[in-house]
Amino acid sequence: xxxxxxxxxxxxxxxxxxxxxxxxxxxxxxxxxxxxxxxxxxxxxxxxxxxxxxxxxxxxxxxxxxxxxxxxxxxxxxxxxxxxxxxxxxxxxxxxxxxxxxxxxxxxxxxxxxxxxxxxxxxxxxxxxxxxxxxxxxxxxxxxxxxxxxxxxxxxxxxxxxxxxxxxxxxxxxxxxxxxxxxxxxxxxxxxxxxxxxxxxxxxxxxxxxxxxxxxxxxxxxxxxxxxxxxxxxxxxxxxxxxxxxxxxxxxx
Amino acid sequence: xxxxxxxxxxxxxxxxxxxxxxxxxxxxxxxxxxxxxxxxxxxxxxxxxxxxxxxxxxxxxxxxxxxxxxxxxxxxxxxxxxxxxxxxxxxxxxxxxxxxxxxxxxxxxxxxxxxxxxxxxxxxxxxxxxxxxxxxxxxxxxxxxxxxxxxxxxxxxxxxxxxxxxxxxxxxxxxxxxxxxxxxxxxxxxxxxxxxxxxxxxxxxxxxxxxxxxxxxxxxxxxxxxxxxxxxxxxxxxxxxxxxxxxxxxxxxxx
Numbered sequence: 001x002x003x004x005x006x007x008x009x010x011x012x013x014x015x016x017x018x019x020x021x022x023x024x025x026x027x028x029x030x031x032x033x034x035x036x037x038x039x040x041x042x043x044x045x046x047x048x049x050x051x052x053x054x055x056x057x058x059x060x061x062x063x064x065x066x067x068x069x070x071x072x073x074x075x076x077x078x079x080x081x082x083x084x085x086x087x088x089x090x091x092x093x094x095x096x097x098x099x100x101x102x103x104x105x106x107x108x109x110x111x112x113x114x115x116x117x118x119x120x121x122x123x124x125x126x127x128x129x130x131x132x133x134x135x136x137x138x139x140x141x142x143x144x145x146x147x148x149x150x151x152x153x154x155x156x157x158x159x160x161x162x163x164x165x166x167x168x169x170x171x172x173x174x175x176x177x178x179x180x181x182x183x184x185x186x187x188x189x190x191x192x193x194x195x196x197x198x199x200x201x202x203x204x205x206x207x208x209x210x211x212x213x214x215x216x217x218x219x220x221x222x223x224x225x226x227x228x229x230x231x232x233x234x235x236x237x238x239x240x241x242x243x244x245x246x247x248x249x250x251x252x253x
Numbered sequence: 254x255x256x257x258x259x260x261x262x263x264x265x266x267x268x269x270x271x272x273x274x275x276x277x278x279x280x281x282x283x284x285x286x287x288x289x290x291x292x293x294x295x296x297x298x299x300x301x302x303x304x305x306x307x308x309x310x311x312x313x314x315x316x317x318x319x320x321x322x323x324x325x326x327x328x329x330x331x332x333x334x335x336x337x338x339x340x341x342x343x344x345x346x347x348x349x350x351x352x353x354x355x356x357x358x359x360x361x362x363x364x365x366x367x368x369x370x371x372x373x374x375x376x377x378x379x380x381x382x383x384x385x386x387x388x389x390x391x392x393x394x395x396x397x398x399x400x401x402x403x404x405x406x407x408x409x410x411x412x413x414x415x416x417x418x419x420x421x422x423x424x425x426x427x428x429x430x431x432x433x434x435x436x437x438x439x440x441x442x443x444x445x446x447x448x449x450x451x452x453x454x455x456x457x458x459x460x461x462x463x464x465x466x467x468x469x470x471x472x473x474x475x476x477x478x479x480x481x482x483x484x485x486x487x488x489x490x491x492x493x494x495x496x497x498x499x500x501x502x503x504x505x506x507x508x
Contacts, residue, residue, distance in 0.1 A: 146345075146347060148343050148345070148347035149347050149349065151315070151317055151335065151341065151343075151347065152341065152343070152347040152409075153360075154317075154334075154335040155315060155316075155335040155336065155337065155339070155340055155341055155410075156337065156340075156360060156361035156364060156366075156409075156413055157336075157337045157361060157364050157365075157366030157367065157413065158364050158366070159364075159365060159366075162364055162365065166349075166360070167349070170349070170351040171349075171351070173351070245351065246393070247350055247351050247352075247353075247393040247394075247395060248350075248351075249395055
């Protein structure tokens with residue numbers, strides 16, 4: 001993309017914000033429901049300087065990181081094992097297919113009963129919800145590896161371990177990566193929802209509490225931060241893909 | 254015959270191969286009592302009607318399949334699985350897409366099975382030169398043309414110093430011009446390395462131009478219909494009367 005195009009692309013969101021600012025200040029929009037963007041920015045500053053935002057972010061991201069890590073680790077191992085070992089797929093496939101359609105949030109009340117209202121219940125449902133895309137994509141990734149690659153590696157003298165490390169993992173990496181990205185997105189959605197339903201800290205709780213105390217500018221500030229996290233991590237994933245898979249030519253989008 | 258059996262580097266001895274029938278279908282007998290011996294350093298072409306089991310025969314020699322009965326031999330020992338002494342070159346190159354040209358060639362050299370067999374870097378450089386990919390060491394397979402991928406596939410196979418190269422329609426996926434060029438390249442590589450080559454093709458001209466002997470296989474269940482010795486000096490041209498005559502005779506056998 002050329003530079004002028006980049007500037008043009010900033011123009012429309014900036015115009016919307018400007019109009020919103022004017023409308024809110026002149027009373028065309030109810031400032032209680034649509035606070036001016038500048039007030040949201042001021043509140044964001046307050047949240048940052050008071051350390052409140054950092055505390056909420058830390059609580060949320062800690063849960064996300066734990067649940068996401070569990071999901072990726074178990075998902076890759078289970079997905080790869082299901083793709084390569086018949087017994088494992090016979091054992092786990094029905095379980096995965098039965099649990100997958102159930103919304104993880106529907107299980108959240110149960111998770112609270114089992115693990116309480118603290119970190120453990122959130123980590124549990126994030127791990128559960130985020131593991132499915134990893135399992136399924138890893139499975140598809142391993143199954144999609146050209147059978148002749150295994151044959152070539154065998155002829156060259158590769159051992160089982162060398163084939164796993166040198167063929168199965170890199171060969172399924174593009175798919176695994178897609179699964180991991182989906183898992184991250186799901187983790188972010190689940191944590192916000194879970195913190196809104198039952199929690200005493202975290203970014204989701206912060207937004208809900210602001211809503212209940214009618215601090216609409218804080219609700220917007222929270223939404224902005226949540227969006228920023230999603231945006232920043234997506235950039236991170238794109239960069240990671242270029243680093244991990246320089247050979248990979250993405251055909252979609 | 255006894256003398257020849259002793260000298261052969263790979264061979265099939267009275268081999269029958271039957272694939273078990275899947276989903277209530279009858280078993281398929283692909284090869285029936287097939288005999289074939291290949292001498293060290295020979296370039297043998299295998300032709301036959303499509304579906305006659307040419308590729309299956311190579312898979313047996315590579316050790317990817319086991320015969321239902323009979324013996325598949327390498328230096329008089331039964332073949333029990335894939336091995337570095339018999340390398341396959343696939344029709345659609347089975348290159349590792351996540352490795353660069355030089356990493357693909359080095360793959361077999363860096364495995365435990367190869368430990369202590371000299372310097373990887375020297376071998377890779379020698380292979381790049383041999384197949385003419387000097388300038389493309391850092392390219393990924395997706396950046397290479399069809400002909401270059403096939404060269405790379407050959408280089409990766411030769412890097413582990415096999416005694417036999419098994420080529421499964423290695424040039425079939427290439428355009429006509431690249432194909433002719435690669436025929437000469439394979440011959441040059443064969444002459445430089447003195448490897449034994451068994452290669453499957455469906456192109457009779459290609460077989461006659463390249464091979465020492467042409468093996469013609471019968472329809473399924475397949476056996477060796479005839480082995481034709483090509484006693485013509487190289488380089489052979491496809492419009493050379495002797496080449497054309499032999500090609501015509503062989504193609505009449507296939508009809």
